[in-house]
Amino acid sequence: MMTQEHVPVLIVGAGAAGLTLSLLLRQQGISSVLVERRPDVSWYPRARNLNFRTLEVFRGLGLEAEVIAAGSPVSRVFRKDTLASPQREEFPAVEQALHIMDHPETLTPEPPIWYCPQSRLEPLLRASVKQRGGDVRYHTELVSFTQDSQGVTATIRDRTTGTSSVLHADYLAACDGAHSRIREALSVKAEGLGVLDEYYLFVYFRAEWRDLIRGYEADAILIDRPGIRGFFLITDADRGMFLIQYAPSQGESAWDYTAERCKELVEKGIGKPELAVEILGIEHWQPMQLVAEHFQQRRVVLVGDAAHTMPPKLGLGANTAIQSAQNLAWKLAAVIGGQAAQELLSTYQTERHPVGLLASQQSLVGPAAALLTRGSDDDLLPAEKQVPLFSLIAGYRYRSQAVLSEDAVPSSPEGIELLAQPEDLIGQPGTRVPHLWLERGGQRISTLDLLDGRFVLLTGTGGTAWRDAAAAVAEHLGIALAAYRIGAGADLLDLENGWQAKMGMSAEGAMLVRPDGFVAWRTDTSPPNPEPKLRQVMSSILCQRQQA
Numbered sequence: 001m002m003t004q005e006h007v008p009v010l011i012v013g014a015g016a017a018g019l020t021l022s023l024l025l026r027q028q029g030i031s032s033v034l035v036e037r038r039p040d041v042s043w044y045p046r047a048r049n050l051n052f053r054t055l056e057v058f059r060g061l062g063l064e065a066e067v068i069a070a071g072s073p074v075s076r077v078f079r080k081d082t083l084a085s086p087q088r089e090e091f092p093a094v095e096q097a098l099h100i101m102d103h104p105e106t107l108t109p110e111p112p113i114w115y116c117p118q119s120r121l122e123p124l125l126r127a128s129v130k131q132r133g134g135d136v137r138y139h140t141e142l143v144s145f146t147q148d149s150q151g152v153t154a155t156i157r158d159r160t161t162g163t164s165s166v167l168h169a170d171y172l173a174a175c176d177g178a179h180s181r182i183r184e185a186l187s188v189k190a191e192g193l194g195v196l197d198e199y200y201l202f203v204y205f206r207a208e209w210r211d212l213i214r215g216y217e218a219d220a221i222l223i224d225r226p227g228i229r230g231f232f233l234i235t236d237a238d239r240g241m242f243l244i245q246y247a248p249s250q251g252e253s254a255w256d257y258t259a260e261r262c263k264e265l266v267e268k269g270i271g272k273p274e275l276a277v278e279i280l281g282i283e284h285w286q287p288m289q290l291v292a293e294h295f296q297q298r299r300v301v302l303v304g305d306a307a308h309t310m311p312p313k314l315g316l317g318a319n320t321a322i323q324s325a326q327n328l329a330w331k332l333a334a335v336i337g338g339q340a341a342q343e344l345l346s347t348y349q350t351e352r353h354p355v356g357l358l359a360s361q362q363s364l365v366g367p368a369a370a371l372l373t374r375g376s377d378d379d380l381l382p383a384e385k386q387v388p389l390f391s392l393i394a395g396y397r398y399r400s401q402a403v404l405s406e407d408a409v410p411s412s413p414e415g416i417e418l419l420a421q422p423e424d425l426i427g428q429p430g431t432r433v434p435h436l437w438l439e440r441g442g443q444r445i446s447t448l449d450l451l452d453g454r455f456v457l458l459t460g461t462g463g464t465a466w467r468d469a470a471a472a473v474a475e476h477l478g479i480a481l482a483a484y485r486i487g488a489g490a491d492l493l494d495l496e497n498g499w500q501a502k503m504g505m506s507a508e509g510a511m512l513v514r515p516d517g518f519v520a521w522r523t524d525t526s527p528p529n530p531e532p533k534l535r536q537v538m539s540s541i542l543c544q545r546q547q548a
């Protein structure tokens with residue numbers, strides 16, 4: 001007889017999205033079971049660079065120092081005749097294209113971009129899930145599932161033993177990647193260009209190449225000379241990937257690239273005949289641009305590539321996946337915990353669909369691709385439609401039931417409200433809370449350091465009544481809500497007068513920040529008894545309209 005168990009959330013897929021979601025749910029006090037078909041973490045050096053918004057997510061999880069230690073500054077791109085040849089040419093254009101602003105320390109406490117490839121990130125996240133008591137099961141796959149109004153019933157199979165078991169979950173999070181079978185089983189349509197007319201081979205190999213890659217560990221190296229063109233991407237001292245593009249339009253086929261030919265190409269690219277090369281695997285790959293029309297169907301939510309798949313031309317895929325997981329986690333937790341109505345979950349679609357769609361469309365062009373394909377891909381997205389990288393990473397504004405704002409929604413050609421530059425982030429409801437340098441107990445911290453999974457109410461020096469109201473509302477609604485006064489002689493010193501100068505807030509004002517770091521609501525005044533107002537605001541954000 002099959003064993004049966006119950007868990008609040010079943011997460012399928014332990015890529016960037018699934019592992020992060022597991023950690024974020026854990027932070028919210030929600031248990032999950034995470035199943036992953038692969039026997040182990042991925043060592044493939046695919047997703048490479050994390051942007052500051054993703055680093056901020058890890059900062060909130062207390063993992064930022066580990067992620068920084070595991071990586072290094074943003075990777076560079078060089079061209080060489082062979083890996084072994086001393087001559088090299090750098091392509092600063094790629095780095096320049098990823099440049100966000102001259103003084104990023106005014107935008108974020110994190111580096112704007114940090115190289116931490118999937119092959120280092122996944123082991124780190126898995127270790128953290130385990131260390132925090134999370135349940136993650138590798139070599140275990142979702143076989144099938146059904147859902148009703150109460151939850152999901154899933155059959156999972158342990159691939160080592162072949163044993164199947166039934167698992168009941170309140171919600172199923174489909175983090176099962178670009179070719180999501182769960183999305184397919186739900187018949188959720190996806191929009192976009194689909195599979196692009198670009199053809200690549202990932203050739204994974206083993207070679208004792210540590211002497212050749214010293215100093216280039218974070219970089220991509222383009223080998224380009226007659227008869228050979230491809231990128232070396234490094235995993236570690238003896239493993240890597242050679243990325244080759246081929247052209248069916250010129251009569252080439254993936255099948256032309258046998259293991260022998262790939263070995264030859266890797267050897268030629270390395271340029272050191274005495275070095276033994278072992279081919280570990282060859283994968284055919286075509287980038288996709290596809291966004292699910294619906295990120296939720298009753299008890300099933302799509303996260304990461306399963307919801308929004310994009311070409312890696314701007315390095316946004318894993319980043320957007322992690323940021324979507326953050327948007328979802330607190331909402332799922334509040335619904336499961338009974339503090340929010342189920343409608344709150346629909347704001348995951350309202351908020352993240354436009355962001356995922358824009359990121360995937362903008363990823364049709366990018367500096368790395370121009371290098372790889374030797375040409376311009378501007379016909380896929382004309383220059384006048386391209387938006388600044390900052391806008392894609394943190395310069396967007398959510399409008400949904402989980403945000404209370406009084407100003408009108410301007411019409412936008414992108415279908416999403418964008419901020420053009422970092423200076424435009426001034427604490428508008430629906431935007432990522434501005435980063436201010438503050439001081440607590442003699443220590444310099446960022447506003448983002450106040451985000452530990454709870455709601456946060458920030459007030460000025462005259463905000464004692466707001467702070468007292470926050471304690472009362474937290475108890476009444478059973479939510480985790482921290483409150484801090486900012487300013488001279490208050491809980492947090494405002495080192496650069498940002499509360500007033502950057503955010504335009506008054507001493508009596510209050511700003512409510514959601515657990516994902518987005519401003520939910522703000523006011524400039526303090527009524528004599530602010531508790532009913534704060535309760536009404538919180539109930540509204542949690543979609544408890546009957547209590548408002």
Ligand SMILES: Cc1cc2nc3c(=O)[nH]c(=O)nc-3n(C[C@H](O)[C@H](O)[C@H](O)COP(=O)(O)OP(=O)(O)OC[C@H]3O[C@@H](n4cnc5c(N)ncnc54)[C@H](O)[C@@H]3O)c2cc1C
Pocket residue numbers: 012013014015016017018035036037038046047048049050140141142143175176177178181303304305306312314315316317318319320321
């Ligand atoms: C060459 C390349 C370079 C890239 N560079 C970047 C970059 O620099 N920056 C960036 O942000 N992104 C980059 N990306 C994109 C990035 O890799 C993806 O967007 C990201 O991995 C998506 O994460 P995910 O967790 O949604 O899905 P995935 O990482 O694909 O994880 C899905 C997981 O689900 C598992 N799974 C599927 N079905 C089942 C099942 N039935 N049961 C159990 N498990 C299942 C799979 O085994 C897989 O491990 C790059 C991609 C490529 C190919």
